[in-house]
Every structure is written in structure tokens, then in C-alpha cells.
Amino acid sequence: MELDDRPSRPNDALAELHRQDLDPLSVAELEARIAALSVEIERTRTHMQRAVDHRASADALFRR
Secondary structure (H helix, E strand, O other): OOHHHOOOOOOOHHHHHHHOOOOOOOHHHHHHHHHHHHHHHHHHHHHHHHHHHHHHHHHHHHHO
């Protein structure tokens, strides 16, 4: 399924990023965009790991 074919929520930030035209951006703006996206990727990974750890803790607690 193509990214554009998926149902999206209104104002879905990921879909907006995908649709944004990169042609008018300078190299410096593209580098800044990559840096910002890298920070957001790390924030998302950290949040995901906390969710996994929380789930594992809950599973361990209820298995006892």
C-alpha cells in the first residue's frame, strides 16, 4: 500500500512531511531539517522503548 493510499488522520504530521516540496529548500535548510528529524526519531525511539519496558514490567508483574 502506498503512503498516499493509507487513511490518515486530519493534520497527520507524517503525511504532511511526505507531501512537502523539498525543491525550494537550500542545502542549509535541508541539513536543518535532517537534524530536526534526527532529534524527533530519537525522541520517538525513546518513547517506544519506554512503552516496551512498561509493557514488559506489567507482564512480569501479572505473571507472578
